[in-house]
Amino acid sequence: MLIIGIAGGTGCGKTTVVNQIINELPTDEVGVISQDSYYNDLSHLPLAERKKTNFDHPKSIDFTLLEEHLIALKSGQSVQQPVYSFIDCNRTDETVETYARKVMIVEGILIMTNPKIREMLDIKIYVHADSDERLIRRLKRDVNERGWNMNETLDKYQSTLKPMHLQFIEPTKEYADIIIPNNKYNTVAVDIVRTIITEKLV
Numbered sequence: 001m002l003i004i005g006i007a008g009g010t011g012c013g014k015t016t017v018v019n020q021i022i023n024e025l026p027t028d029e030v031g032v033i034s035q036d037s038y039y040n041d042l043s044h045l046p047l048a049e050r051k052k053t054n055f056d057h058p059k060s061i062d063f064t065l066l067e068e069h070l071i072a073l074k075s076g077q078s079v080q081q082p083v084y085s086f087i088d089c090n091r092t093d094e095t096v097e098t099y100a101r102k103v104m105i106v107e108g109i110l111i112m113t114n115p116k117i118r119e120m121l122d123i124k125i126y127v128h129a130d131s132d133e134r135l136i137r138r139l140k141r142d143v144n145e146r147g148w149n150m151n152e153t154l155d156k157y158q159s160t161l162k163p164m165h166l167q168f169i170e171p172t173k174e175y176a177d178i179i180i181p182n183n184k185y186n187t188v189a190v191d192i193v194r195t196i197i198t199e200k201l202v
């Protein structure tokens with residue numbers, strides 16, 4: 001199994017790039033694992049407390065479970081990938097059966113901060129968009145899709161997202177084999193990654 005990691009700051013366009021890459025590829029041969037599925041289980045906290053969690057710190061991720069799942073997939077076993085709710089700021093009771101494929105894409109802001117996960121990635125990709133672009137995209141998405149208001153997101157950007165990005169996420173760019181500039185839609189880069197995957201599939 002080839003494991004491709006796709007990291008980059010919030011709003012840089014990771015999910016969009018992944019969707020563009022897998023769009024024309026067979027779903028039984030290429031799968032996706034999202035870091036968001038592996039946020040720690042916060043069921044013991046009320047929603048108001050969960051909303052105060054620093055979701056941009058590596059400690060917010062259950063890397064042990066993610067590593068276990070990648071090892072299982074690599075050995076051909078299926079895993080139950082948790083399903084995350086951004087509205088509830090918690091894992092749901094649901095899981096999605098994720099079976100081993102020839103290629104697995106792992107995407108998330110923090111995936112390259114963990115040495116064990118980094119070690120398992122055969123190709124490391126960092127998607128870059130300027131911080132103003134990312135903030136604009138994040139603001140629109142938080143307000144339209146994730147249940148936050150404008151002031152909450154702007155406050156969180158200053159107090160948490162920006163410092164965590166500078167401390168933990170941006171430094172992982174140095175581990176990348178490929179950096180995709182994504183201030184604009186980058187179809188050339190997407191085609192190149194898809195070509196690499198297609199070669200693995202033959």
Ligand SMILES: Nc1ncnc2c1ncn2[C@@H]1O[C@H](COP(=O)(O)OP(=O)(O)O)[C@@H](O)[C@H]1O
Pocket residue numbers: 008009010011012013014015016017137138141182183184185186
């Ligand atoms: N290259 C781009 N140009 C403009 N908007 C983009 C681009 N890539 C993604 N977006 C938009 O920005 C928002 C965040 O993108 P998303 O792929 O969810 O980012 P990430 O997964 O890195 O947080 C989405 O609304 C998406 O449609």
Ligand SMILES: O=c1ccn([C@@H]2O[C@H](COP(=O)(O)O)[C@@H](O)[C@H]2O)c(=O)[nH]1
Pocket residue numbers: 009010011014015036039055056085086087088089090108109146161
């Ligand atoms: O409950 C939550 C958990 C996380 N977040 C934010 O999500 C982003 C990571 O997702 P991207 O799609 O890569 O942007 C991270 O910056 C967290 O702050 C959230 O809003 N709510």
